[in-house]
Amino acid sequence: MNETLELLNRHTSVRQFQDKPVSDEQLAAIIGAGQMASTSSNVQAYSVIAVTEPGLKAQLSALSGNQAYIEQCPVFLVWCADLYRLREAAAPHLQGAPSYEDSTENLIVATVDVALAAQNAAVAAESLGLGIVYIGGVRNNIAALSELLGLPELVYPVFGMCLGYPAAVNGVRPRLPLQAVLHHNGYNAEAAIQQAGVYDGISRDYMRERTGGQSEASWSEIMAKRQAQPSRMHMKEFLLGKGFMQR
Amino acid sequence: MNETLELLNRHTSVRQFQDKPVSDEQLAAIIGAGQMASTSSNVQAYSVIAVTEPGLKAQLSALSGNQAYIEQCPVFLVWCADLYRLREAAAPHLQGAPSYEDSTENLIVATVDVALAAQNAAVAAESLGLGIVYIGGVRNNIAALSELLGLPELVYPVFGMCLGYPAAVNGVRPRLPLQAVLHHNGYNAEAAIQQAGVYDGISRDYMRERTGGQSEASWSEIMAKRQAQPSRMHMKEFLLGKGFMQR
Known part of the structure; x- marks a missing residue:
C-alpha cells in the first residue's frame, strides 16, 4: 500500500484541536490542492470562507449547533456552492441573453464541485499532519449564517470544516461492507x-x-432514529429563495 | 511538498486508456479508500456501479454523449446518491413512523456523500498509477440510464467516472487564482x-x-457560452419522480 492509500485509510474526524495556528502558507497549500480536483466543464462553482476571527467563529458555532470544536479550531472553513461568480463573470458576454445558473442541474453541478474540492483539501490537510471534521450544522440556521458571512444570491454554505492540529485522534470507524x-x-x-x-x-x-x-445500537437502528427526525426542513425554501433550482 | 500533495497537484483528467484491465483487488482498494471519506452522520448514502460488460458500456456511452473513452476504459463507474438502502435498512425499526429521506436536505446529504467518496477514490486510483475522468454526461439521459442499471427510487446517478491506465496524459490546467x-x-x-x-x-x-x-477564448467567454445553453433541464422533474426533494 502506498503512502497516499495509507493516509486515506486512516482518516478519522478530529474534534479536539491543539492551540496552534495554521499558517497562511499551509492554508494556501490546502485550498490550492482543493482547487486541483476535477470540476464540471471547468466552472469551478465554489468558494470557501476561512474564518479565523474568534468572535465570528463563536457566532458561527452558536448557529451551527454549538459544537465546541468550531470555536476551538484555529481555522473554520465554510465551503459554499457558488454560481454567483460564474454568473457575474459570464454576464458581460451574454448581452442580456438568458442564462441557466438557476436550474436544478446547476445546483447539482455546484454542490458536486464544492464537495470534490473540499475532499481534496481534506486529504491535503491530513497529509500535512492536520486534522479536519465536516460540519453539516452550517445548514441548521442557513439563512442567518449566510447573512453573517455576506453570501450573495446563488451562493449557499454546503458544509463547514474545522481545520487544525489534532489534540486527540479517534480510532477508525468501520464502514459498510x-x-x-x-x-x-x-x-x-x-x-x-x-x-x-x-x-x-x-x-x-x-x-x-x-x-x-x-x-x-446497530447502524440501522441509529439510522432509523435519525431518519424519523425532521432535519433542516427549511432547505428547499432557502435554496429557492437564493435563486437555485428555479426550474 | 509531500507525496500526496504532489499527487493532488498533478491531477489531470484522462480521456485515453490503455487496453489493460483493472484487477478486482485494485477496484476494491479504490472503492474501499472512497468509503473512508467522511459521511454525514455515517449515513453512507451512496452506491457505485462498476460497469465492465462491453455491451452495457456501449449503451451507457450512447446515453452519455457518445464519449469514446466510456467504451474504451476497462471500468466505467457510475456513482449514485443512494437513500434507498438507508430507507430500507431503517424501515423495520420505524414501525410505520414517518421518515424523511425525501427532503431536500437529504438530497444534499446524499449528493455530498457520493462526491466525497468518489474524490477519495479518484485520489486512490491516481496513487496506483491509474487515471480517471468524471462524466457528467450520465445525466444527459438520466431516466433511460437509470432504468438500464436498474436503479430503484431514491437513487440517482450523479456522475460517471472512467477508470484505467492512461494512454496519454494532458498538461495540468490552471485554476482560478x-x-x-x-x-x-x-x-x-x-x-x-x-x-x-x-x-x-x-x-x-x-x-x-x-x-x-x-x-x-477566455474563461468568462467560455462560461458565457456554456451558461447560455439550457442543459439537462429534466433534472428537477426526474429527481422529483425518483422521490427526492418532495419537501
Whole structure:
C-alpha cells in the first residue's frame, strides 16, 4: 500500500484541536490542492470562507449547533456552492441573453464541485499532519449564517470544516461492507440490503467498544432514529429563495 | 511538498486508456479508500456501479454523449446518491413512523456523500498509477440510464467516472487564482469578480497554447457560452419522480 492509500485509510474526524495556528502558507497549500480536483466543464462553482476571527467563529458555532470544536479550531472553513461568480463573470458576454445558473442541474453541478474540492483539501490537510471534521450544522440556521458571512444570491454554505492540529485522534470507524456499496453491471438491491444487515453486527460491536458498553445500537437502528427526525426542513425554501433550482 | 500533495497537484483528467484491465483487488482498494471519506452522520448514502460488460458500456456511452473513452476504459463507474438502502435498512425499526429521506436536505446529504467518496477514490486510483475522468454526461439521459442499471427510487446517478491506465496524459490546467475562491471572514464579491478577470488572461494563454493558436477564448467567454445553453433541464422533474426533494 502506498503512502497516499495509507493516509486515506486512516482518516478519522478530529474534534479536539491543539492551540496552534495554521499558517497562511499551509492554508494556501490546502485550498490550492482543493482547487486541483476535477470540476464540471471547468466552472469551478465554489468558494470557501476561512474564518479565523474568534468572535465570528463563536457566532458561527452558536448557529451551527454549538459544537465546541468550531470555536476551538484555529481555522473554520465554510465551503459554499457558488454560481454567483460564474454568473457575474459570464454576464458581460451574454448581452442580456438568458442564462441557466438557476436550474436544478446547476445546483447539482455546484454542490458536486464544492464537495470534490473540499475532499481534496481534506486529504491535503491530513497529509500535512492536520486534522479536519465536516460540519453539516452550517445548514441548521442557513439563512442567518449566510447573512453573517455576506453570501450573495446563488451562493449557499454546503458544509463547514474545522481545520487544525489534532489534540486527540479517534480510532477508525468501520464502514459498510464493500458489497453493500459496490455493484457490478447493475444495481443489486438484495445484496445491498443484506450487506447492510451484516454491517449491523459490525457497527454494534464498534459502538459497544467505543462507548465502553453504554450503547450497542446497530447502524440501522441509529439510522432509523435519525431518519424519523425532521432535519433542516427549511432547505428547499432557502435554496429557492437564493435563486437555485428555479426550474 | 509531500507525496500526496504532489499527487493532488498533478491531477489531470484522462480521456485515453490503455487496453489493460483493472484487477478486482485494485477496484476494491479504490472503492474501499472512497468509503473512508467522511459521511454525514455515517449515513453512507451512496452506491457505485462498476460497469465492465462491453455491451452495457456501449449503451451507457450512447446515453452519455457518445464519449469514446466510456467504451474504451476497462471500468466505467457510475456513482449514485443512494437513500434507498438507508430507507430500507431503517424501515423495520420505524414501525410505520414517518421518515424523511425525501427532503431536500437529504438530497444534499446524499449528493455530498457520493462526491466525497468518489474524490477519495479518484485520489486512490491516481496513487496506483491509474487515471480517471468524471462524466457528467450520465445525466444527459438520466431516466433511460437509470432504468438500464436498474436503479430503484431514491437513487440517482450523479456522475460517471472512467477508470484505467492512461494512454496519454494532458498538461495540468490552471485554476482560478486562489483569491477568487478563498475569502477571509466573509464573502468578498469584488475580489472574486476581479480575480476571475485575472484568470481570463491566464485561461486565454492556456487555450492558445493547448489549441496551437486555434482558440484564445477566455474563461468568462467560455462560461458565457456554456451558461447560455439550457442543459439537462429534466433534472428537477426526474429527481422529483425518483422521490427526492418532495419537501
